[in-house]
Amino acid sequence: MTATGSHTANTGSVPATARTVSAATPVPTVPVPRGGTPLRVLSTSDLAGLDISLTDVLSTVEGAYRTLYAGDSDNPRKLTVTPRDGHSVSYAMLGRDGSREVVAVKTSYKHGLGRSRDEQHYYTSLTLYDDTTGLPLAMMDCSRIGSLRTPAVSALLARECAPPGARSALVIGTGTQGRLALPFLLTALPGLDRLMLSGTHPDGIAAVRERLSAHFPGREVEVVEDLKAAAAAADVIVATAGPHTPASVEAQWLGPGTLSVLVGHGLAPSTLHRADRIIATSEAQMNVTGTDMADSRGELPPADAEFPAVLAGAAPGRRMPGERVFAYNSGLVVTDIALGHRFAQLAIARGLGTEVPLWQ
Numbered sequence: 001m002t003a004t005g006s007h008t009a010n011t012g013s014v015p016a017t018a019r020t021v022s023a024a025t026p027v028p029t030v031p032v033p034r035g036g037t038p039l040r041v042l043s044t045s046d047l048a049g050l051d052i053s054l055t056d057v058l059s060t061v062e063g064a065y066r067t068l069y070a071g072d073s074d075n076p077r078k079l080t081v082t083p084r085d086g087h088s089v090s091y092a093m094l095g096r097d098g099s100r101e102v103v104a105v106k107t108s109y110k111h112g113l114g115r116s117r118d119e120q121h122y123y124t125s126l127t128l129y130d131d132t133t134g135l136p137l138a139m140m141d142c143s144r145i146g147s148l149r150t151p152a153v154s155a156l157l158a159r160e161c162a163p164p165g166a167r168s169a170l171v172i173g174t175g176t177q178g179r180l181a182l183p184f185l186l187t188a189l190p191g192l193d194r195l196m197l198s199g200t201h202p203d204g205i206a207a208v209r210e211r212l213s214a215h216f217p218g219r220e221v222e223v224v225e226d227l228k229a230a231a232a233a234a235d236v237i238v239a240t241a242g243p244h245t246p247a248s249v250e251a252q253w254l255g256p257g258t259l260s261v262l263v264g265h266g267l268a269p270s271t272l273h274r275a276d277r278i279i280a281t282s283e284a285q286m287n288v289t290g291t292d293m294a295d296s297r298g299e300l301p302p303a304d305a306e307f308p309a310v311l312a313g314a315a316p317g318r319r320m321p322g323e324r325v326f327a328y329n330s331g332l333v334v335t336d337i338a339l340g341h342r343f344a345q346l347a348i349a350r351g352l353g354t355e356v357p358l359w360q
Contacts, residue, residue, distance in 0.1 A: 038355035040344075042140035046352045047343055052148075054187040054215060057339065061152045062311060063099060064338035069308035072098030075334045077284075087113060095333040097341065101131045104337040106142060117175075117242070126340045138344040138353065145339045147176050150331060151238075153281065153307075154261050155184035157327045158236050160310050161279055161317035163257030168194040170224070170234035172249070172266035173241030174204025181238050182208065183215035189236070195221045196230050198247055198266070228253050235259065239266030251275070256322040262293070263329045269293045273301055275326035277318055281307045286328045303328070 067073045074096040082089045088111040096103045105127050112120040126145065128137040158166070169192050171181045182195050195212070199205050205223060212221055224230040231237060231253040240263045241247055251270035254260065260271045272278065272293050280286045280303040287300055294300055305315035307327070318325050347353055 037135055037359050039136045039358045040138045040348065040353040040355050042138050042344070042347050042353045044141045044143065046347055047141060047144045049352070050343060050346045050350070052342070052346065054152075054184055056342070057148050057152045058155060058184070058187060060338050060342050061149055061335050062156055064097065064335045065308045065311050067097065067099045068332070068334050069312045069314070073334045075332050078333070087111065089113065093333040093336075095337050096131065097334055097337045100338065100341050102137070102337055102341050103129045103131050104333070104340065106333050106336050108142075126336055128337070128340055128344055137341070138347070140340060140343065142336060142340065145336055145343065146331070147180065149335050149339050150177050150263060150329065151180040151184040153329050153331070153335065154181060154238050154263060155188035156311065157261050157279065157307065157329060158185055158238075158259060159188040161325045161327055162189060162236050162259045163318070164321050165191065166235035166259075167192060168196065168234050169236040169238070170196040170198065170230050171208070172198045172237065172239045172247050173245065173264060174199035174201055174208050175240065175242055175264075177240040177263050178204070179207050179211045181240060182212050182221060185236065185238070186216055186219070192236075194233070195219065196224050196234060197221045198224050198227050198230060237261065237267070238263060240264045241266040251324070254324055257324065259325045259327060261327045261329055269295065272326045274324070276323040277325045278303045278328070279305055279307055279310060279317060279325060280328040281330050281332060285330045289330055290328060
């Protein structure tokens with residue numbers, strides 16, 4: 001089990017190759033601050049007021065992966081600090097987005113890991129620097145960026161790795177990552193016509209329904225009680241539950257061709273070890289943060305491909321319709337940088353944020 005009880009921490013880099021793949025969309029320039037070097041601070045409320053489409057998020061995240069695969073971005077391993085009793089965990093992640101010419105540092109701090117979600121404290125921030133001018137762009141709360149980036153990656157994994165003609169999806173968990181999973185899946189796979197949800201928290205279930213209705217009016221989600229039957233009926237499963245979930249889908253429950261995406265918890269180790277094909281956003285990261293999925297010898301099977309290579313067309317997401325594919329979704333800081341830069345563009349265009357003369 002990881003210290004955070006989640007598989008989304010950024011710990012590894014993706015090997016680059018000589019192949020050049022351009023970003024999905026052109027990136028406009030963020031205005032450079034004048035009259036010194038103030039730092040624009042974007043608060044939680046600043047970012048909450050920005051409208052960004054799911055398609056925009058998907059395109060931005062996909063472009064970050066493609067640029068990384070082309071060797072134009074850098075995503076080194078993160079630094080991690082935790083006390084001996086494990087009551088907190090801290091991360092520092094440095095990266096560079098080559099298509100945007102942006103360098104950034106992301107920090108995360110979570111306190112109270114042994115407590116309930118309501119009793120925990122969690123802070124995460126992202127500081128962006130323009131690598132063409134050498135000036136700071138913005139410092140922002142990174143929580144909304146993470147809540148969008150992770151389900152976007154799951155949706156891209158589904159687009160590339162789901163069985164042909166996928167019609168049904170099951171989301172396990174109703175926390176932050178589960179609440180936007182279905183809207184992103186529908187954006188990437190509009191042919192989905194059966195949407196299922198496994199969750200136990202009434203507020204979380206209500207939030208999933210509200211987010212789905214906001215993005216896809218008229219679409220309904222079916223709350224399932226028989227997880228085994230739901231898993232057998234699903235073409236795509238996205239497991240986002242917390243570490244204390246009772247949900248644990250076994251490999252023998254899955255039908256031919258099922259794609260299982262692990263974000264948090266909700267899939268048993270057998271879904272990984274008995275998969276016909278394994279895709280990881282980063283194999284090195286999976287080996288560090290996925291130890292709770294290890295077999296009785298403490299080992300994980302190797303990944304057949306990393307996702308940046310799949311997006312670039314250098315490796316298939318699946319080889320045959322009937323393959324059962326397991327996908328390990330762990331966040332890479334280059335995707336946070338790309339999406340954070342997009343938010344900075346939108347915020348600066350609206351004049352949001354507070355300029356702080358930190359270096360004056």
